[in-house]
Structures are given as structure tokens and as C-alpha cells.
Amino acid sequence: METQHWTGATGCCTPNPGDFPSAPQGVASPPSLEKLSCASPSSNQGGDSEPISYVTLQEQRCVLSWFQGWTATQRERFLQDLLGKAVPGKVCTLLDSLSTLQVRDRLPNIFECQLRLWSQWFESWGEEERNHFLHMLEERDPVFVAHFYNNVAGTAGRD
Template identity: 90%
Template sequence: MPLGSREKSLPISYVTFQEQRCVLSWFRGWNATQRERFMQDLLGKAVPGKVCTLLDSLSTLQVKDKLPNIFECQLRLWSQWFESWEEEERNHFLHLLEEKDPVFVAHFYKCVAGTAGKD
């Protein structure tokens, strides 16, 4: 098998794949409120400038006088990882997420479509 065709069959790096599996594992354990916060963060990444994310709003209102909880740490890691992924890797993550929760991803796409034409 030529190297070029092998690379096309492996769209993402091993490290990225492990990061994505980790986020999906967290996602399965999140409650409805946490998933909604994740949705807002994902929307902010998908259509930057069109969505004021809940996390952005919360971070400007909260006084950080306590340590972050595990969920907040997970979202920080998720953001760091997502920012390092190429577009193809980001699309791969959405595909994996859709396999785990098609209703969540359908709602995400509906929300993205709802931002069309907004500045």
C-alpha cells in the first residue's frame, strides 16, 4: 500500500484521536446542563463572532475565588485540544459525536443554521 493512500485512510493523528475519545467519554458522563454548556462552547467555536457563548458570559460575571470543578477543567482541556485540531480533525470529532448522540448533533446543526445572516 503506498504511503499516500494510507495517510488518507487515517484522517487524524493518534494523539488527536485519543483526545477526541477522552472528550466523548466525558460527554457521556455529563448531565443535561453540562451538555448545554458544551453546546454553547461548540457553537462559539463553529460560528465565532455570531454566538455569544454561555461560557464567555459566565467567565466575565464570575469572581474566581474558588478552584474550578472537574467539568470546568474538562472544558478547558477540550478548548485547548480543539484549537490545535485541523479542520478535518474537527469534522471527524463531530462525526464521532454524532455516532454517540445524533440528537445532540442535529440540535447543534440546527443552532448553527439559525445563526445564518446574523452579525
């Protein structure tokens, strides 16, 4: 009977820095979505956009991966959350409504955990990074993003 010894295996548990891809030097910025931003339109008039950080790019890719696996109902809930972030104060999102209930008779499901992470990440992103995410989402699902824009337009004139 052979016994295997894992303690001396090379490359098993100690990663080599060469095993990881290098961080991108810069990411092309998407078209500006200033009309959706809460920031002042003059905040980035210089035209020089900040490169998207490697960590942010990985967070965005993660959310897009989740998005691909979400059901129509989950995507609608995500749309409402995204809409609430794009035009805060103009829409009462389903997520906001549910979070005020504070009813916890069960553990959160995976989708709810994903939405929490998405919200934490989104809050840490700058305007260019948020625009980049929306651009990446539009590449994956242009119909969803068109629906988002229609909903944003529908909030015009609301207080």
C-alpha cells in the same frame, strides 16, 4: 512473617513497548462540514484528507467519554461552547460570558477543567480533525448533533 520485595518485580514499573497498541495508519474522514468551517471552502478541494493523528484521536475519545457522563445542563453548556467555535462572532456563549467575569471564589470543578482542556485541544485540531470529532459525536448522540446543526442554522444572517 513474610516480607515482599517489589524492587525486582518484572514488568511492574518498566513498560514494554509491546504493551502499547500501535498508532492507527489512517482514519476514515467524515463527510465534509465546510459550511460550518471558518476556513475557505477551497482549502481542501483535492479530496485527499490528512489522517487523524493518534494523539488527536485519543483527545477526541477522551472528550467523548466525558460527554457520556455529563448531565443535561453540562451538555447544554458544551453545546453553547461548540456553537461558539463553529460560528465565532455570531453567538455569545455562556462560557465566554462566564470567563469575562473573573470571579474566582472557588476552585474550578471537574467539568470546568474538562471544558478548558476541550478548548485547548479543539484549538490545536485542524479542520479535518474537527470534522472527525463532530462525526464521532454524531455517532454517539445524533439528537445532540441535530440540535447543534439547528442552532448553527439559526445563526444564519446574524452579524
